[in-house]
Amino acid sequence: MKRTVTHLADGRELIYFDRHDDADRSAVDTRTLPPPPRASELRRDRLLGEWVTIAAHRQDRTYLPPSDQCPLCPSTPGRPTEIPAADYEVAVFENRFPSYSGRVPEQLDGVVPGLGRCEVVCFSPDHDASFATLDLAQVGTVMEAWADRTAELSTLPGVGQVFCFENRGAEIGVTLAHPHGQIYAYPFVTPRTERMLQVARAHRDETGGDLFADVLAAERAAEVRVVAANDLWTAFVPEAARWPFEVHVFPHRKVPDLSALSAEERAAFAPLYVDVLRRLDRLFGVPMPYVSAWHQAPVAVDRDLAYLHLQLFSSRRAANKLKYLAGSEAAMGAFVNDVYPEDAARRLREAE
Structure with a gap:
């Protein structure tokens, strides 16, 4: 399994997973992007003894774009996306609108930061695919990506639990139709x-x-x-x-x-x-x-x-x-x- 680490225009990490060693992952993100948001805020629900995450910047995340503006499709001439390559097998990158982040403000003023990391896992370059339509070799690549990210994210300071998941369908609340999942590295153990x-x-x-x-x-x-x-x-x-x-x-x-x-x-x-x-x-x-x-x-x-x-x-x-x-x-x-x-x-x- 070839693993290629690169970065997007705003400094977020992007990792390609490929079954073939000759995959070219030299494409560069040409976009002009604002800096990634700072870490969210954690607040303790005193009645239940559980953490609640306040991530107000996520109100501005991409919401149900038309297929020709999908940010998870491969980049094409004149339309750069979150994936600079013209094609890919499986790609993992830091979420542009994360619930948890390692980017902590210098002045906390008593705030408990939502330390951690959120990643997007793109299962396929095909916008109209689904996990159910992937061939078994592609599922194997996704499994390798999940295992790799679980191991690596578990080493980050303050991370309590790593959660790999997929939400599918508008009825569930999915805001991007492209086949993808997410990984949350929580700063606590979930309820x-x-x-x-x-x-x-x-x-x-x-x-x-x-x-x-x-x-x-x-x-x-x-x-x-x-x-x-x-x-x-x-x-x-x-x-x-x-x-x-x-x-x-x-x-x-x-x-x-x-x-x-x-x-x-x-x-x-x-x-x-x-x-x-x-x-x-x-x-x-x-x-x-x-x-x-x-x-x-x-x-x-x-x-x-x-x-x-x-x-x-x-x-x-x-x-x-x-x-x-x-x-x-x-x-x-x-x-x-x-x-x-x-x-x-x-x-x-x-x-x-």
């Missing part, structure tokens, strides 16, 4: 991860077992909610799914993060994941909006408790209906699902 690790610790103390491994073993034994599986990975609908269509993808070997996966595990993930994505798209005959979220171990704590896995979920509950987070979910955090998880798993298995 969901803290809660999962708390439950995992209690399970270990009570039973001596590993919560995640026990859940995976139970789902594989029951089979009724398994959507797809191979020798190294299993995809299943969780027993208490919060979303109408939600699939968790676990490696059979416990590892803390993407960088710890073996070459065989990375290769085995690609066909299974693409199969699940294509089943989601076939379910209603329209592209399925989704969030695809990698749950990784925190950088410095509880790495022995954590178990790498992917959570994939959609807000679509029927061909012409979406699930909105209304009163119970949004205010109380108490989910009500309109679809039996067993039915969701069956329908996905039948979506050949």
Whole structure:
């Protein structure tokens, strides 16, 4: 895998990932850009004990541009983009409108800065592609990029957790249609991860077992909610799914993060994941909006408790209906699902 590091006109880092060593990545960003924004502000919610990030500069981020003005497509003569090259395989660059940044103001005046880093991962140069249409070699390149960035971002000062994810579809809130994902290097451990690790610790103390491994073993034994599986990975609908269509993808070997996966595990993930994505798209005959979220171990704590896995979920509950987070979910955090998880798993298995 060839890895080429360069910089955009405003100093942000850009990294190309290529399967071929002869890829030419000498193109230069010719734009005139303002300096990147300073780090956001962290504020503590005293009622919940959670961090909230205030990033007002993100109000000005690019919003639903027409396809001929997409900033994630390769550059063409007369139209430079975030990717200076005329073509690319996978490109990763610092977000122009980051939620977290290492650029800290000199005068903080009691403000807690949102230290960290936010990156954009472009999965393909093809504006009309999707992750589900990538060939398996391309998925492998994306996996290499995720693993590389997880390892590197974990070494940054103050980073507590690295989160690789993809939001797909306007229904989810995506503002750029080009196939891409993001990586957040948080300056804290996220609430969901803290809660999962708390439950995992209690399970270990009570039973001596590993919560995640026990859940995976139970789902594989029951089979009724398994959507797809191979020798190294299993995809299943969780027993208490919060979303109408939600699939968790676990490696059979416990590892803390993407960088710890073996070459065989990375290769085995690609066909299974693409199969699940294509089943989601076939379910209603329209592209399925989704969030695809990698749950990784925190950088410095509880790495022995954590178990790498992917959570994939959609807000679509029927061909012409979406699930909105209304009163119970949004205010109380108490989910009500309109679809039996067993039915969701069956329908996905039948979506050949």
